[in-house]
Amino acid sequence: MERDGEKVLAGGSEVAEAYSRFKALSESCETVAGEEKGGYVNTASVARDMLEISERLWGLSGVRGRGLQYWGLSYGSVIGSTFAAMFPERVERIVVDGILDTEDYYSTGWRANLQDTDKVLASFSTYCSQAGPERCAFHTGSTPEDITIRLHNLLQKLSAEPLSIPSSRSPTNAPEIITESDVRNLLFVSLYAPLGAFTILAWILLFLESGDGTGYLITARTSFNCDSPGSSKTPNTGAETMLAIACSDGAPVPDDRRAFDKYLRELTSQSKTFGGVWARLRLACTDWKFRPKGLAFSGPYRGNTSTPMLFIGNSRDPVTPIINAHTMSKRFPGSTVLEQNSEGHCSISAPSLCTVKHVRRYFETGEVPPPGTVCEADMKPFMGAGDHVKTMSAEDRELLKGLEKLAMELKPRSWHGI
Known part of the structure; x- marks a missing residue:
C-alpha cells in the first residue's frame, strides 16, 4: 500500500489541489475580514478578553482579586497556557486537556502531534478482536492482526480501483467515487472519539468491502464530516475559523514546495498512515496574510502561576500525544500531569470517574x-x-451516564485536531 506522503510526492496533484483551495480560503478571509479585523484573530487577543471578562464578572459579584477559572480542550490548551504565561498571577484554576506544545504551535511546526496516532488506529483492531463479531461488524479471524490485514487489503483495493457509485444509487443523485484517500481521512477522524466512532467505522468498512458505496456515503456523511476546509463540499464547517487562528498565531510559512516536501516526509515518518493528512494543516498557512496587531505577545510560554495548573492527556491521543502534557507541565512550576489510560482526543472522549473527580477536586480546592x-x-x-x-x-x-452521553455525542470532524 502506498503511503499518503509517497503518493502526494509522486503525483503532486493532491498538494496542488489542497494549496489552491487554501489559497482561495486565505484570499476570501482577507477580503471579508480586512487587515484591521484580521489582526485580532489570534490567541493573545482572546487571552486579554478572558482577563477582562473574568475581572468584570468578579467585580459584579463584589469580589476583588480573583483570577481565571478555565477548562480548555485541544486548542483550548493553547488558550489556557497562553493566558497563564501572560497573566500568571491571575490564574485561579486552569485545567488544560489534550495538550498542544505551545512552542511547536506558535512556530507553525506541527511536528508534535502524530507520535501516538498509529497506536490509536491499532486499537481499533485490538478492541474489535476483543469484542467479537456480535459487537464489531468488521471482525474477522481471531487476532487483531487479522483485522489489520483485512483493513490493509481494503485500502489497497481502493487504491488500485476506487469504488464508483452511479447516480441512481447515490444519495446526492450524482455519480461519485470513493477513493483510498477518502477512507484514510475517515479513519483519521474516527480516532478522535473511538467510543462511538469505532462501531460506526466497522459498519462503514464492511459496506466498502462488499462494494456497497451507497451505505458508505449515507453512514459516513451522517456520522462524520470528511472533507477539508475550503472544499466546496463542506463550506462553513467551522474548521476554517480554527485554521485562521492557527495561521495568524504561527510564524509565517513560505510558499516553498521543496520545504513542504521535506516536511511531508518528516510527518510520514511519524505516522505512516496519516502523515500526509496532517501535513495539509501547515499547507493551509502558506502565504497567510494576517499578522497580530496591537499588544502582541511573543512569549516565553511559561511562568510561575499563582495556583498550580492541571495538565490532562490520554495515553494514546491521535493529535495531542501525552508527551506534550509532560513537556508543557515542566514550563509551569508546581503543575502536574494527570494521565488517562484511554484512546481518543481529550479526556472527555472516554468516560472516567477517576479523571472527572480529580478535576472536580481541583476546581473546588x-x-x-x-x-x-x-x-x-x-x-x-x-x-x-x-x-x-x-x-x-x-x-x-x-x-x-452523563460522561457517556458527553463522549457519545462527540461527533468526529475532519481537521478538528487543533
Missing part, C-alpha cells in the same frame, strides 16, 4: 493529583462499561 497519577477509563469501544459498574454507588452510576 486547587489541589492537583499526585505526580504520576494515571486514571483508567470506565468504558471501552465496542464493549461499553465493565462489570465494575454493578458495584458503583447510585451517584457514580449517574455521573458515568
